[in-house]
Amino acid sequence: MWIFENPEYLLLLTLMFPSIFFSHFYRGRGGLVPASTGLWKSSSFKPKNYFIRLILFLSTVSFWLGVAFIIVALAGPSYVEKEKIYLSRGIDIMFVLDESPSMAALDFPPTNRFDASKNVIRKFVKAREHDPVGLVTFAAEAALRIPPTLDTDGFLDELEDLELMELGNGTAVGLGIAIAALHLQDSTAEEKVIILITDGENNAGEIVPESAAEIAAGMGIRIYTIGIGTRGEVAIEYEDPETGKIITGRYDSDFDEDLLTEIAETTNGKYYFASSTNALDGIIDIIDSLESSEKRIKIKTTSRSGHRPLIIMALCLIFFDFFIRKLIFREVL
Amino acid sequence: MMASRPEFFWLLGLLLPVVIIMISRYYSGRKSLSRIAGLWRTDSFFDLYMVKSFFISLGLLVFFIFAILSLAGFPGKEYPVSYEPAGTDIIFTVDVSESMKAQDIPPSRLAAASRIIKTVCENTPDGRFGVVVFKGSGIKMIPSTEDVESVYSFLEYLSTDLLTSPGSNIRSGVETAISAFPEAEERNKYIILITDGELHEGDMTEIASQAVDADVQVYCIGTGTPEGARIPLAEGGFLKDSAGDTVVTRLKEEGLRQLSESTGGKYYDAADSGLLPELLKVAAGTVDENESRYRIEVKDRYRFFLVIALLGLFVSRAVKVVKWKKEF
Structure with missing residues (x-):
């Protein structure tokens, strides 16, 4: 936003009108030697050539424009920016997302479970301006996709690139939690949260989910577990990342509700069951409101003064006027 | 005056x-x-x-x-402007061009870079770190995070094969690093640029003023030696140019010196034994109490x-x- 530091200087602009009048229109002004080229008392000499008059006019205009710029520069134009600065530390949040093939089940219209989860995570992260968010995915193995960061764009890019089946076929819930906990251990945040989204039973990995949950509890991490999917037989469709073949079929969906409840309870979190896109949306909103922290913000204002370009322009304009008058029109005064 | x-x-x-x-x-x-x-x-x-x-x-x-x-x-x-940095943000910006394979700094320039990064991370408890690597262009590998574990595991596979674009575009690397700092926070922001400064694509003065605008100080670490070294190949022997002569890569430090000094940073030689203690002092943000509360701005x-x-x-x-x- 542009402001003037001392707008009172702008009053000088009003003085320009009498100045312009006296230097160009006032009949009794000095600096002129009236000389007639015609008969007695005929009008004084005026150039007939319109081109010459145009140049003279431009040169005069640029002089007064220059004066105006100088006055505006005197008023101290400066560009003020207001910036929000967070003084408080946010909550560290780790998403642990299942990427086993069953996440391709098409019971979250218009997409499958996996894309539906990605959509809610995206929405959640965009709303969390000042909480570092990270992402771990798991299937047969688990991997850190992005460490807890405030770099929302980096997070969203990584999330966009996620594909099913990159980590094999299986559901290593315990490993996923353990990796997430490992990457939260250096965090200085007062509150750390893991949000686990899965649709299956733990059937892979070297770490049992219960002990992973205990490790997390010991580190003061809360785990929210979200079981997604409908029960019974569902259609499934996904692209195998290795062969590029599209695999379709039917899959008997079931997941271990007891396990997810237990994980949540050991860590003071909560278990939710999402059977539809709307339900998932609502659950994420609930977690969002549960995990809100007090934010302390200060507004930092920075200002940059903008007088220099104006003075440079004014100098150029008045120089231009000077050279036109003295060199081209050979004005002697 | x-x-x-x-x-x-x-x-x-x-x-x-x-x-x-x-x-x-x-x-x-x-x-x-x-x-x-x-x-x-x-x-x-x-x-x-x-x-x-x-x-x-x-x-x-x-x-x-x-x-x-x-x-x-x-x-x-x-007049004083209140300024209370809440911690330190460091973005390591590492050159992964072929010349970083040279072994004039044992075991290799890149391994030395990796060691420097690890030591700084280990000894800056409240720091937040990110990693950018560059060759023909800069790419953010680790976003700014407190999770040093992720930095360490990245260092395991830090190599000159990370990027395919040829070249050594310091400017693009630093640009990416500047944009990697999280916004809306008041912290000490440092870029630790580790490069052999072999090629200078891009103008240093412009990138320096970008860093100054973003309140970022650039500390440069020159790996390599002015005498130069050969670049070893995996299959044995050394890298040769099209004429069949062995390529010798030399440290060119003037540009790096200019970049660091105009942003309020410093230039170090990777072979310098005082490098790490000094770098750690910078990262710890040891400035005296009054200075950290207020910054003097002049009109x-x-x-x-x-x-x-x-x-x-x-x-x-x-x-x-x-x-x-x-x-x-």
């Missing part, structure tokens, strides 16, 4: 042609005046003409001189000169327009 932008003083050179034009116009003016005004009134006109031209020219000169002085500007009032004093410039212009106009002795 030092001007804040002394380069504008060069404009004062324009005054010379201005003065020459003024003088020559004065003499040609006298000539024309005697022609036009007629001999019967030249005497009284000449005196007035001389006085008037003198003041008009003087006013105009005052305008030019003082407008240029106000452009240069002089540091004026100092330019330009208005005083500009007012005089405007007065000069006004005088020159007024002298011209006001009729003296009802004659001229």
